[in-house]
Amino acid sequence: MYKAASSTETKLDEQLTPLIIKTLKIVVFILSLLFILQNIGWNITSLLAGLGIGGLAFALAAQETISNLFGSFTIFSDRCFHIGDWVRIGDVEGTVEEVGFRSTRIRRFDQALVTMPNSKFIKSEVINFSEMKKRRIKFNLGVSYKTTAKQMTDAVEGIKKIIEDDARFERSFYMVHFTEFGAYSLDIFIYCFTKTTIWNEYLSMREEFNLKIMQLLEELNVEIAYPTQTIQFS
Structure with missing residues (x-):
């Protein structure tokens, strides 16, 4: 449990650290800008008041940015994925490379980089593989x-034995059954799990x-059956 908690904290740190650094850079930049403006004779109080009056207009213009910020808060609060995880979001699937305030970068398996x-x-289903x-x-x-009843029974039992004899399978639950008389085959349904992901x-x-x-x-x-066609001549 300690290792799992430690691993989770490490992954969270990897995501938060870049964001904290970016935030600090923005704060330092704004404070530096205000300091410079004050030194060259600008009235900072009037400037800040003006910014307050224009805040509503700015907020309306920045709705998408605000929505993206809420999305980033959702990622961190729900912990739906971390950097390095294999995810699928909508029609995009790949490895998470970076989580920012505005967007997240996902490296697809064809090595294309998608910025979402x-x-x-907030709106899409996130699948974390x-x-x-x-x-x-x-x-x-x-x-x-052509398969006889005995051959079918032996085949079903043989497949079950393959699963039972391999410790890499999840042997607590699996299904192997002769289920259907198909259009051109006798169907054996196989359902099992591997322990490796x-x-x-x-x-x-x-x-x-x-x-x-x-x-x-x-x-x-x-x-093994394959589709066949029978042609009759009369």
Whole structure:
């Protein structure tokens, strides 16, 4: 628990530090500007009063900026993602590189950099793949109508055994069942989870799983089905 809390604090620090630095730069710039104006003879009190009168007009003109600021507050208060997380927001998917006051930068997997206004996070669904505890494998395996009942039973039990014998699978819950008489195949429904959430490891594990299923079907002399057409001549 301590490690998890420490990791969360570290990630939060990575996001807050750039924002704090930017804020301090803005504050220092404004104070320096006021100091310079005062030294050259400007009436700072009148200037600030004038800014107050024009504040409403400025606020109306800066609605989008204010909306973006609220979006950034939402990101930090909800902690929906951190720098380095793999996320999907709308049709944009990639790794979070930077969170700013106005916008967030996301590096897509094709290496394109997307800058998104923070206001979008108030309205859009945010999917954080880095928070997954496991990854799902779900598909229908169609085998030939030549398959006998015994072969089907052996195939289903064999696939279950592949999952049970591999500690990398979440073995507390999975489903493997003969579910349908399809249009051109007998369908086996396979639903299980891998413990790893790392994309490359997941793909390697899924490839290995598919190859083991192919080997099992070869041993049982069960053919994988494919679409066919029957033409009758009369």
